[in-house]
Amino acid sequence: MIKPLEELYRLIGQQINGSPREKGIFICWIGQPIYWIIFLGCAAGLTLSVFIEGVYNPLLWAGLAWGLIASLMWLAIALFSSSTPMSESGETRFANFTILLFGLSGIVSLLLVGPFNLVTGIVLTGCVLIGLLLFPAPQITLVFACSMAAILAYAIAVSLDSTLYRPLLSPVDYRPAQVWYDMMTIMAAGLIIIKDSFTVAALTSTWRHREASTFDRSIRDPLTGVVNRGHLLQTLNQQLSLPVRNRKSLAVVLMDVDHFKQINDRYGHAIGDQALIHVAETLQDNLRDNDLLGRYGGEEFLMLLPGATLSQAQNVAERCAEALRRNTMPIAGSPAIKLTASFGVSSTGEASAIDAHTLIEEADRAMYTAKHQGRDRVVTYSRPQ
Secondary structure: HHHHHHHHHHHHHHHHHOOOOHHHHHHHHOHHHHHHOOOOHHHHHHHOOOOOOOOOOOHHHHHHHHHHHHHHHHHHHHHHHHHHOOOOHHHHHHHHHHHHHHHHHHHHHHHHHOOHHHHHHHHHHHHHHHHHHHHHHHHHHHHHHHHHHHHHHHHHHHHHHOOOOOOOOOOOOOHHOOOOHHHHHHHHHHHHHHHHHHHHHHHHHHHHHHHHHHHHHOEEEOOOOOOOOOHHHHHHHHHHHHOOOOOOOOEEEEEEOHHHHHHHHOOOOOHHHHHHHHHHHHHHHOOOOEEEEEEEEEEEEEOOOOOOOOOHHHHHHHHHHHHHHHHHHEEEEEEOOOEEEEEEEEEOOOOOOOOHHHHHHHHHHHHHHHHOOOOEEEEEEEOOO
């Protein structure tokens, strides 16, 4: 049940977060339940009016016709606009047209059903809320103002005793008939609340997904897909800011790809980019699930190893170095490139207070020691006692 619901949320999200045309099409579909409720309610009312005195209202025929006509009209507009190519300005005009038509058809329905009842209040509130979430506020405000003007005109007409008709959901004198109209009001209100709630839920679900996706992109290196330097430092600072009694040992491994400039000079920057992606994938495959790998800058990568001691972090670095040696990078039309790297390892160890800058600087010193000792090796930083 969850999977189909998520898929439906996704499809709705594509409409309401898409182009103006897709939003206009969504408006066409979202109006369908309202008019089908009017159509089916009037059909049921006409049927019951044969058996229950006081149920009959001449406007039931108008409601029956209006519900069917409006449903078919919105269906035709949705199908036509889905299959018709539109320019950018055409999409904007179509969206404005659907907003205006939705407002006008809503006013007709409001006057037909009656403005002073639970259903009208729920529909008006839901339409304004969803409209403001989808479209610019001035357009929705204009439609809302027109609806309120229609309600005000009706109220004035009622106060002057000049109304020429009885709305569908207005009170009646015969109690069994009133029970029927009350049931119809509650059922219609419930169905519309479900429809609006589902729409808002789909909308917020899509926004949460988009927010999570945006956040994920903001912390990722666009080339390699691992996290970026900013997120690495933020995570490291959070780990080190924990109270000493709650803090576990933490190790960092800083590595630099050996002779990377030669790869760029010989094969070009496109192959250099492929090499960085290859290195990132190889390192990620050799880390634990709770370890964090990120691109620190250029051809440097930083690994955060929560709970790891210095010797354990050294073993992880040795495993990564060996994986790089074995896992050569193929190149079309040329021999595969053997990549190596120099690793520097540091750990919080027994230090009760150490900051991120110091920890990374220690790993950096160890890494440059590995470079000076001939590259392609792992060196740990020994903190003076």
